[in-house]
Amino acid sequence: MDKIVNKFCCLSMLDAIEQPDDSPLVYSADTRTYTISAPRALMKKDMVWLGYCVEFCPFCGAKLPKDLADERFEILETEYGINDPYDSKQKKLIPKEFKTDEWWKKRAL
Ligand SMILES: [Zn+2]
Structure with missing residues (x-):
């Protein structure tokens, strides 16, 4: 549990990040960036979906670490x-x- 809490703010965030096809949240480890967009399952190669940087967890409200x-x-x-x-x-x-x-x-x- 401590490891999960140390990596992500809450279990809901962890679930959202680990199920990228169903979740509108995307975590980019290379820049530590959280973005919200359409779930990947809905994305098609010939369409562009806007992505929005997220600064607070939509589940628990925690301030997310600064993107790099x-x-x-x-x-x-x-x-x-x-x-x-x-x-x-x-x-x-x-x-x-x-x-x-x-x-x-x-x-x-
Ligand atoms: Zn959270």
Whole structure:
């Protein structure tokens, strides 16, 4: 239980994150970003759904940790010279740790 509570604010959030096909909540571990959109099961490849960043848990109201998208961009640029991580060529140069939560956990962010 402590481990679950330490990783996510509550069991409802954990359930929502672990069932991405049914849930409108998406957790991106690489940037520690929570977004809300349509459940993946409803998404189709030829449609674009808006996604909204979520700052508070919709279940328990807890303030969610700060997203690290800016920090990730900055470190990739200053330490690895990657200034456009969405570019197909540069994307291949992104170290593996930056595709998960490893990089920000290592840096205690
Ligand atoms: Zn919660």
